[in-house]
Amino acid sequence: DGGITQSPKYLFRKEGQNVTLSCEQNLNHDAMYWYRQDPGQGLRLIYYSQIVNDFQKGDIAEGYSVSREKKESFPLTVTSAQKNPTAFYLCASSPQTVSYNEQFFGPGTRLTVL
């Protein structure tokens, strides 16, 4: 079945450690996105990518990094520079960015930094 997978579902890390969240899609979508969701707030865009080997910062990119070496994969690294990393992280994809196409979301990764 086509879809987006994120792993792991729950992740615990100690403060000061970098951690990488996985996102894979087999929908053949060009565009991929990373969002952060905190209680009582809307989804906030961290990074997005329209094509392989290219990505742009979203509204809250500080303390995060991404790569897009393959069309199917868009991993997110939460670095030790991110001041409040504990959150629910959602990956999404769409056929294109500049379009009215809906975004398809993965199941999310809940990151807790201890």
Next chain:
Amino acid sequence: GQNIDQPTEMTATEGAIVQINCTYQTSGFNGLFWYQQHAGEAPTFLSYNVLDGLEEKGRFSSFLSRSKGYSYLLLKELQMKDSASYLCAVLDSNYQLIWGAGTKLIIKP
């Protein structure tokens, strides 16, 4: 700045009708989306409106008034499984999605 407003929480009774409102102020407008999100899960697409008027899809309908910067999601014949958060999002002039904080809908028997 860009802003999307939705009520934080609403309560309704099983079998009833509920209307969830969304008002927006954004840099340009290329459409408005409604998504449903069950607790701890991914948002799933419900509707997309770009022209004024009502779009009906089964028990769910979505309305848009661009001149008023206003949309609503109407849910009929409520079922317990409709308990979820409903997210309003606007596609701005740069085709970036601006998200509201979501409305948590609680359905009571």
